[in-house]
Every structure is written in structure tokens, then in C-alpha cells.
Amino acid sequence: NTKITQSPRYLILGRANKSLECEQHLGHNAMYWYKQSAEKPPELMFLYNLKQLIRNETVPSRFIPECPDSSKLLLHISAVDPEDSAVYFCASSQAPGTPANTGQLYFGEGSKLTVL
């Protein structure tokens, strides 16, 4: 799947700051960050719908999303915690609430974060 690219693919951190990047080439205008912990389903962290942020209120404030344009999505992480070890998936879709939106998400390959 080269339509949604994520970088880095693997990340090992101590208590440092880092950013994850995502770019989609599908012409979608909704982008998402999902967190998948081991043996768990993906869980929505953030959604940008037409560049408007909708946040999952359970996500710690050390996670800060950024959407510089409709095809790019960033996730800034500061002072990571061991519980943050997971795979972070970027996804995209047509904008929710529009006729073109089928609800189907397209996922990137994921960025695996390991916190030491």
C-alpha cells in the first residue's frame, strides 16, 4: 500500500520528543490517527475532517496532532510513557457527512513505537 505512507516505520524512544508523519495520495479530506496496542483493536485518537480537529478526549495531552494540509498529518509526541508503546496508524477517507463518504477507511502501514 503506497497510497498512504507513514514515517518512521519503527521508533524506539526513551523519554524524548518525536513526530510521526503521514501523507495520503488518495485525494481524501479526512485523516485519522489510530492507536493499536498489542492484541487490541485500533482505537481512534484524532480526526481531521476538512482540517477541523475532532479529538478523543481520553488521549493524553502529550499527543498533539497537526494537519498542515489535507494530504498530510503529523503526530507530535512529547515525554513518552511506556503505555504509549503501540502501533500508530494513519488513515484517510472521504469527508464524513458528505455523499462521497462510504465510511471506508484506508490505512497506512503503521509506525511502531517502542518506549524503553
Add this chain to the structure above:
Amino acid sequence: AQKVTQTQTSISVMEKTTVTMDCVYETQDSSYFLFWYKQTASGEIVFLIRQDSYKKENATVGHYSLNFQKPKSSIGLIITATQIEDSAVYFCAMRNSAGNKLTFGIGTRVLVRP
């Protein structure tokens, strides 16, 4: 609030047979969308098939088909003529009416044996 429940944690089948996975859901919405996604051993998450709640016909795509029983809030996935590469974790998911959240079930791990 939406809820998606998959009670089968793992299923093992022989190659070329049929496997059926269960999924039940809860929602207050009158119109909703149900999905099945596959996560391969490499971690890739791939969309398989979708059922719109207002459609009575069961969706079918290739060797994937759905058993949609709306009165029971049930959306089963059926894979016929299974192949080794069908070994994966299968997630049932529901989209809310606002279309801005996809809620996943816990997943069912399928192993297809030669």
C-alpha cells in the same frame, strides 16, 4: 454509544473450507454502516466488505460474504474456499451516523491450515 462485540477469539480451519465469524453490534442510530477489515501478519489493515443498514441484501465481494441479520443486530463474515493467505485477524467495525468514528470489535484470529 456504539459497541461492537466479537466473541470468537480464534478459529482454525482447513484450507479450502468455509469459515464463519460472528459479530454483534449496538447502536442508537437508525442508519449505520458495518464493515469487516483484515489485519495481516505484517500488520497491514485492509478493508474487505461493507453492509449498509438500509439494504436487505447481504453484501458479497469475491469469496467474502456477509450474513446480515438486522433484528438480531448481527453481521457475520463468511469466507468460502479459504486459502493460507486468509490467515489473519478479522475486525468487525461500525461507523456512527455522523460518519466521524469507526468502532472496532476486538478481532477474531483465523488460522487456515494446509
